[in-house]
Amino acid sequence: MASNNADQVVFDKVAEINASKESWNIRVKVVMLWKPTYVNNPNMVTSLDMILIDQEGSRIQATIKKNLIPVFESLFDEGAVREIIDPYHFISFPDLLARNFDTRVAFDFLGEVVSSDPMRVIVEYGREKRLMNLVAQDLSGTRIAVALWGSFAMKLNTYISQHNNDTAPVIILLHLAKLKIWGGQPQVGNCLFGSRLHINDDMPQILEFKSKINALDTNVESSSRTSQLNSDTVVANPEDYYLRFQIKNIDEIPDFNEEVGLTIIATIIGFDMDDGWYSFYCRDCSKKVTKNHDDVDAGPFHCDGCGFVSDVFGKIRIVVCVQDESGSSSFVLFERHVKDLIHRGNQWLMDKIAKDQGRQQIPDEFKILLNKKFVFKVQISMFNLQNNYRAYTVHKLTDDERVLDEVTKRSSNHQHDHINDNGTPVNKPNKENTNSVHDHNLDVVDLEAVTPSSSMGKRPIEIDANNESLEWSSSKTYVVRDTLKIPKLEKLD
Numbered sequence: 050m051a052s053n054n055a056d057q058v059v060f061d062k063v064a065e066i067n068a069s070k071e072s073w074n075i076r077v078k079v080v081m082l083w084k085p086t087y088v089n090n091p092n093m094v095t096s097l098d099m100i101l102i103d104q105e106g107s108r109i110q111a112t113i114k115k116n117l118i119p120v121f122e123s124l125f126d127e128g129a130v131r132e133i134i135d136p137y138h139f140i141s142f143p144d145l146l147a148r149n150f151d152t153r154v155a156f157d158f159l160g161e162v163v164s165s166d167p168m169r170v171i172v173e174y175g176r177e178k179r180l181m182n183l184v185a186q187d188l189s190g191t192r193i194a195v196a197l198w199g200s201f202a203m204k205l206n207t208y209i210s211q212h213n214n215d216t217a218p219v220i221i222l223l224h225l226a227k228l229k230i231w232g233g234q235p236q237v238g239n240c241l242f243g244s245r246l247h248i249n250d251d252m253p254q255i256l257e258f259k260s261k262i263n264a265l266d267t268n269v270e271s272s273s274r275t276s277q278l279n280s281d282t283v284v285a286n287p288e289d290y291y292l293r294f295q296i297k298n299i300d301e302i303p304d305f306n307e308e309v310g311l312t313i314i315a316t317i318i319g320f321d322m323d324d325g326w327y328s329f330y331c332r333d334c335s336k337k338v339t340k341n342h343d344d345v346d347a348g349p350f351h352c353d354g355c356g357f358v359s360d361v362f363g364k365i366r367i368v369v370c371v372q373d374e375s376g377s378s379s380f381v382l383f384e385r386h387v388k389d390l391i392h393r394g395n396q397w398l399m400d401k402i403a404k405d406q407g408r409q410q411i412p413d414e415f416k417i418l419l420n421k422k423f424v425f426k427v428q429i430s431m432f433n434l435q436n437n438y439r440a441y442t443v444h445k446l447t448d449d450e451r452v453l454d455e456v457t458k459r460s461s462n463h464q465h466d467h468i469n470d471n472g473t474p475v476n477k478p479n480k481e482n483t484n485s486v487h488d489h490n491l492d493v494v495d496l497e498a499v500t501p502s503s504s505m506g507k508r509p510i511e512i513d514a515n516n517e518s519l520e521w522s523s524s525k526t527y528v529v530r531d532t533l534k535i536p537k538l539e540k541l542d
Contacts, residue, residue: 059074062075062103062107063101063102063103063107063108064105074132076103076104076132077101077102077103077130078101078103078129078131079099079100079128079130080100080101080102080127081099081100081127082097082099082127083099084096084332087395093362093399094115094362095115096112096114096115096118097121097122098113099111099125114241116240116241117155117240117242117243119335120154137159137222137224137254138156140156140157142186142189142191145193145235152227152228155225155227155244156225156226156227156228157226158185158195158222158223159187159221159222159255159258160185160186160193161185161187161218162183163185163277165182165183165205166182167181167279167283168181168280168282168283169283169284169285170282170283170285171285172284173287178198178199179198179199180197180202181196181197181201181205181206182195182196183195183196185221185237188261188265195236195237195238196229196238197239197246201223201239201246204248206280208248209278209279209280210280217249219248219249220259221246221248222247222250222255223237223239223245223246224244224245224247225243225244226238226240231310232309232310233310287449287451288456290426291312291445291452291456292455294309294311296311296313296456296461297313298313298373298374299313299372299376302378302429302441305429307434308429308430308431310426310427311429312456313371313425313426314422314457315378315380315422315423315425316371316420316421317371317419317423318372318377318419318420319419320369321368321370322411324368325409326365326367326412326415327363327366327402327409329350329364330362331360332361336353338351340407363403364383365382366382367383367387367415368382371423378439379439379440379441380427380443381442381443382446383442384398386446390417390418390446391414391415391417391418421448422448422453423453424447424449424452424456425443426445427441427442427443429441
C-alpha cells in the first residue's frame with residue numbers, strides 16, 4: 050500500500066525476506082497479475098496472485114486471499130510501482146462502539162485485555178471450532194467485546210495459561226480486524242484470512258501503549274484485572290449457542306425495532322421461488338449482477354458496480370417459508386447452510402447451477418428440508434428495519450433432537466403450557482377424550498381435533514393441490530410440503 054511518509058520507511062530487500070519475522074516493508078513493481086481458480090470449478094476465484102520485483106531485480110510471488118481481494122484489488126495493476134509497508138490504521142474505541150467508520154473495511158485494534166471467558170470448543174457437523182470471548186479496554190477505560198476464533202483463540206489461551214502468575218497487563222494488537230454486531234452490540238473479531246495477533250510483543254505500538262499505562266499508575270488495577278483472565282477450556286454443548294439469544298415465536302419478530310439476534314423454532318414448509326435458489330455475482334467487485342433480457346449486445350449480465358461484467362460466479366441463496374404455531378415467515382439460507390443440510394460439496398452445487406441454465410428449478414435434493422423442524426438463529430438487520438424487508442437471514446440452524454428439546458424447554462410457550470401461575474405443573478387433558486377445556490372464560494382448543502372447515506377466528510392456510518402453490522397475502526409462489534398443521538388458533542367466538 051502506498052505511504053505518505055515513505056521517506057521515513059526503511060525498505061527491505063526482496064531477497065532477504067524469510068520466516069524470521071511476520072512484517073516486511075518493500076518497494077516493488079507488479080510485473081504480473083492473475084486470478085487462480087479451482088481445478089474442478091474454473092468459475093470460482095481462489096485468490097489474487099502477483100509477481101513482484103524490486104530495484105535489485107529480485108522477484109517474489111505474493112498472494113491475496115479471496116475474501117480480501119475487494120480491499121486490495123484496486124491498489125494493484127500490472128506495471129505499477131507500489132510501496133508495500135506494514136502500516137497500522139487504528140480505530141478509536143468510541144468510534145468502534147458508535148460504528149463511526151466504514152465497517153466493511155478491516156482495521157487494526159490495540160487494547161488491554163481486562164477479562165476473558167474460558168475458550169470454548171464447539172463441535173458442529175463433526176468439526177471442532179474454538180472461540181474465546183474477552184473484553185478489552187483503551188487508555189481511557191472505554192471497553193469493547195472481542196471474539197477470537199480458531200488459532201487466534203488458541204494463541205491467547207496459551208499465553209494466558211503460561212503467564213497466569215504475571216501481574217503485567219496483557220496487551221493485544223489485532224492486525225486486520227473486523228467489526229461485527231453480536232446481540233445488538235459491536236464486537237471486534239479476526240478475519241478468516243489475513244489477520245495477525247500480537248500479544249505483548251516488543252513492537253513500537255505495544256511498547257508505547259504499555260508505557261502510557263505505566264504513566265497512568267494503574268499497576269494495582271492491572272493486577273486485579275489480570276486475575277479475571279481465564280485459561281480454561283470447555284466443550285460447549287450444541288444448544289449453548291442458541292440459548293444465548295431470546296427465544297421467540299414467529300409472530301413476535303415484527304415487534305423488534307432494532308438489530309437483534311433471535312432463536313426461533315419452526316418447520317420449513319416451502320421454498321420462495323421469486324428469487325430462485327441461486328444468484329450470479331461479479332467476479333471483479335463481488336456485487337450481485339442482473340441479467341440483460343433486452344440488450345443482447347451488452348452481454349448476458351450487467352453489474353451496477355463495474356458497469357459491465359467480464360466474468361460471474363454463482364452463489365446459493367434460498368428463501369424458505371417457515372411456520373410455527375403462531376404464524377409463518379421467510380428465512381434466508383446461504384450456501385454454507387445448504388451444503389451441510391443436504392451433505393453435498395461446492396462442486397456438486399456449482400454443477401447443478403451450470404446444468405440448470407437459469408431456469409431456477411430447485412434440485413430434488415433440496416426437498417429433504419421440507420417437513421423438518423429446526424432451531425434457527427436469525428438476525429433482524431438494519432436492512433430489514435429500514436426497508437421493511439420481512440425475509441430474515443439465518444446465521445445458524447440445526448435439527449438436532451437434543452438442541453430442539455433443550456431450546457423448547459427454555460421457550461416461553463413451553464413454560465406457559467407446563468407451569469401454572471403458582472409454579473405447579475399443568476395437568477394436560479387426554480387428547481383422545483377431550484377436544485377442548487373451558488376454564489375462566491378461556492377456550493383451550495385441541496389443534497389436532499380442529500379441521501380447516503371448523504369455525505375459526507383466523508382464516509386457515511389454503512393449498513391448491515393442482516399447482517402446489519401456497520396462498521400468501523404477498524401472492525408469492527412457493528413449493529410446499531404435502532401437508533400442513535393448522536396454525537395456533539385464537540379464542541373462539
